[in-house]
Amino acid sequence: xxxxxxxxxxxxxxxxxxxxxxxxxxxxxxxxxxxxxxxxxxxxxxxxxxxxxxxxxxxxxxxxxxxxxxxxxxxxxxxxxxxxxxxxxxxxxxxxxxxxxxxxxxxxxxxxxxxx
Amino acid sequence: xxxxxxxxxxxxxxxxxxxxxxxxxxxxxxxxxxxxxxxxxxxxxxxxxxxxxxxxxxxxxxxxxxxxxxxxxxxxxxxxxxxxxxxxxxxxxxxxxxxxxxxxxxxxxxxxxxxxxxxxxxxxxxxxxxxxxxxxxxxxxxxxxxxxxxxxxxxxxxxxxxxxxxxxxxxxxxxxxxxxxxxxxxxxxxxx
Numbered sequence: 120x121x122x123x124x125x126x127x128x129x130x131x132x133x134x135x136x137x138x139x140x141x142x143x144x145x146x147x148x149x150x151x152x153x154x155x156x157x158x159x160x161x162x163x164x165x166x167x168x169x170x171x172x173x174x175x176x177x178x179x180x181x182x183x184x185x186x187x188x189x190x191x192x193x194x195x196x197x198x199x200x201x202x203x204x205x206x207x208x209x210x211x212x213x214x215x216x217x218x219x220x221x222x223x224x225x226x227x228x229x230x231x232x233x234x235x
Numbered sequence: 236x237x238x239x240x241x242x243x244x245x246x247x248x249x250x251x252x253x254x255x256x257x258x259x260x261x262x263x264x265x266x267x268x269x270x271x272x273x274x275x276x277x278x279x280x281x282x283x284x285x286x287x288x289x290x291x292x293x294x295x296x297x298x299x300x301x302x303x304x305x306x307x308x309x310x311x312x313x314x315x316x317x318x319x320x321x322x323x324x325x326x327x328x329x330x331x332x333x334x335x336x337x338x339x340x341x342x343x344x345x346x347x348x349x350x351x352x353x354x355x356x357x358x359x360x361x362x363x364x365x366x367x368x369x370x371x372x373x374x375x376x377x378x379x380x381x382x383x384x385x386x387x388x389x390x391x392x393x394x395x396x397x398x399x400x401x402x403x404x405x406x407x408x409x410x411x412x413x414x415x416x417x418x419x420x421x422x423x424x425x426x427x
Contacts, residue, residue, distance in 0.1 A: 218260045
């Protein structure tokens with residue numbers, strides 16, 4: 120086993136542990152944790168047996184294992200980017216509602232005469 | 236009333252010195268959000284008509300009065316400013332972009348308007364309730380046109396003169412921002 124394989128396996132193992140810990144604390148959605156664990160285990164198999172990626176790629180009609188990995192990476196990052204974008208949009212929307220609510224409450228308070 | 240959209244200059248102090256109702260956003264949330272905050276406040280206080288008036292000095296009060304009278308007389312529910320009918324000296328690039336946006340709205344919402352991004356508007360309280368803005372950034376102008384098209388309210392355009400000063404040009408949307416606004420608007424239409 121090469122040094123590169125060991126480093127990759129360690130990184131994937133860390134991803135699995137981190138995903139499980141975060142998911143158990145409720146800091147990571149379970150679906151995302153499942154995808155991360157599944158993806159890491161899948162990746163670990165291909166790190167140990169690189170030829171299997173090529174075999175799977177042939178079955179899927181892609182040809183090279185490296186291409187299969189590239190396509191998977193593009194799909195994964197696109198999905199990640201989109202979900203992050205949607206999250207940011209939702210947060211911005213919530214922030215706007217909050218800021219507007221605060222402004223209205225403040226204006227209301229300014230006009231209400233002080234109580235006894 | 237005046238809404239200070241999280242300004243960092245002396246705007247807030249200046250507003251407080253006037254008789255206007257002053258509202259302030261703690262952080263900048265964009266013109267659409269500011270308009271909606273002001274509208275909510277006005278409606279809660281029983282306003283019967285709502286006027287939008289950009290604070291950068293580009294509008295004329297005379298134009299607003301004519302529009303407000305038309306709405307008050309029941310000629311229409313929503314009065315929109317039309318800079319192409321007034322005596323505005325519109326920079327060519329700006330004119331082209333507004334025409335393009337108007338064409339886009341004709342295709343997507345079926346509404347026929349000359350000027351879709353004019354900040355001078357008068358709405359009845361009912362129209363204002365039906366047109367609640369959700370997009371906070373500058374895409375609100377386009378969103379509002381969509382809402383107006385769907386509201387089923389009677390719309391009329393009025394000639395308005397826009398004063399294009401160096402200040403209002405710097406404050407207004409730059410041509411380069413149009414593409415970004417279009418993108419925000421398109422995304423907003425897809426993910427409502």
